[in-house]
Amino acid sequence: MTTTSMKDVARAAGVSVGTVSNVLNRPEAVAEETRSRVQAAIAELGYVRNDSARQLRAGRSRTVAVVVLDVANPFFTDVVRGAEPLIESAGGVVTVCDSGEDVRRERRHLEILEEQRVLGLLITPVDDTSASWIERLSGHDIPLVLVDRGAGRHPHCSVAVDDVHGGRLAAQHLADRGHTRIAFVGGPASIPQVADRLAGCREVCDETGVALDVFTTAGLNFAAGREAVEQMLGLEERPTAMFCANDLVALGALQALTMHGVKVPQECAIIGYDDIDFAAAAAVPLSSIRQPRSQLGRTAAQLLFDEIGEGAGHTHRNVVFQPELVARASTSQEL
Amino acid sequence: MTTTSMKDVARAAGVSVGTVSNVLNRPEAVAEETRSRVQAAIAELGYVRNDSARQLRAGRSRTVAVVVLDVANPFFTDVVRGAEPLIESAGGVVTVCDSGEDVRRERRHLEILEEQRVLGLLITPVDDTSASWIERLSGHDIPLVLVDRGAGRHPHCSVAVDDVHGGRLAAQHLADRGHTRIAFVGGPASIPQVADRLAGCREVCDETGVALDVFTTAGLNFAAGREAVEQMLGLEERPTAMFCANDLVALGALQALTMHGVKVPQECAIIGYDDIDFAAAAAVPLSSIRQPRSQLGRTAAQLLFDEIGEGAGHTHRNVVFQPELVARASTSQEL
DNA sequence: ATCCCTTCATGAATCGATTCAAAATGTGCG
């Protein structure tokens, strides 16, 4: 094993380890001549800093973890993309953890991140049972920002989108189009985003007298949408429109409907949620509820660094964005 | 700061630090009574292992990094998904790094990963200039497997798909449909996957006398596809089919064509590459060249752990998968 | 020559977990 350490570099350059460290961290404090001698030795030996040792001394790593529900969902990759520039320009390193909407996986990630003494955390918790773990991290001085989720009464910063309002927008849009029986597709119900969107939807249905069938799915992906359609097609009284909890579900549903020869939007309208790029490119361009994806990420990163910077005297901020209806062909039919 | 260390736990439990360490790492070597006393102290104090210190001692981290060209591309998330189970069941931790098809970003990631002394690396290099950096890691005893890329004469394991053949399949399919002038859309040309797919395409065009227009793009995403269409529509003699270097580009192209009122496949056929889930759900279901995505990831992880396990006496393996044509509506028109 | 500054370089102490030779304790047996 040829692990060259600072000591080797120091010996090769004929200086002390303290000086080598200074060359790396405060080059201006080292005389020109010495510095270049040390740098030559570093290059010569192919020396690479050992980050573990550095972190051990520093007490903290420079990693900011982003814990998302599903990395395969473009919504979350866009959120991450939004957060990255700020984190990196602050000298941080981004690591993305995928909880896969599974509390156990989420917990495993949090355990590891805690052991790694990460600098901070942007997290979209799987459900409310995540709360105790999150409090634990927070209690161990790991600053965190909740993403796509209001903080509620918890003492954290958060960036969220008003999902109840989003649910209302979707349902109202379908009601405006003349639908009198619609389906809500999404799950599991324990995911707050799903619950909120459904709640908003239900409010409008109650107000407008639209009948609502709820199809609870096991996840928020293609397969879930497909399976819900299979169920729905078996019904006596079939809804004439579907509101899907996110675009992946909607695209899965769209695909299944098309396979069964059900015309969208003539025989069944669909509206999704998130307005990912694929929505506009879908078989039938998909109506959706748009969220400011990358802004969500950017703001979250901003709040995190504010908190890190301000230290103890920090007051938490809770930012809420408003979603917006994007109407496309998949809901263009008037009944 | 309340960073409790092993020393604190040891004091609370009335034992030495060595014993605490044993409780954590070799519990069977500690007497029942002592063990539970230590565990109580751990719970009591909310002690969390410090991974930096552990790694420093161990000399290696347990992180396996996967460096991909674009996390927003479902192809790569599927590859990662394929690799994860094996890595995690081996006690590893997965971290995904996005090079964004940018050599500089890739290099920054590699520098950091080297400082972190990662356990191993699965990487899809951006282009051939990445080679020197990769050799450097390898020279520092960081085992790595090339993903979606043959090792060529480099001494590494690799899992790849025969992209030249894939290019041939696509072009042959278009030729079979009667097209006599087709476009290839993709870039930058420095990305080997792009170059190979084009090479295969060119071979077939030469053999069959099909004219080929090449549109070199700056990246492999929606925008690239859209921009290429804008260019193409300006041409005197317009191709009747497009072969896009991946599905994202194809979907972007499809969207742009639709916006310009060009009918797919009647006025212009499209075939993509990767067969991501969205392909089948597209505005016009997209023909594509399928790659065994998650198998690629799984096999790569397997090779990596083989290499780690076998140590010095390891002989590199190069696995090549064959791609497969999936014909859908976007190329269904006979000319 | 002396004293004071400034500029650089030094090296021991430190972070926290792991390891392992050595010590302590307990058990069984002649």
Place this chain on the structure above:
DNA sequence: CGCACATTTTGAATCGATTCATGAAGGGAT
């Protein structure tokens, strides 16, 4: 009782970078 042996526990050494009090060297000013 004493010796051999098994079972536990101990604590000092170690990993590698950073920090900082201390010291050395060089330059002016008097």
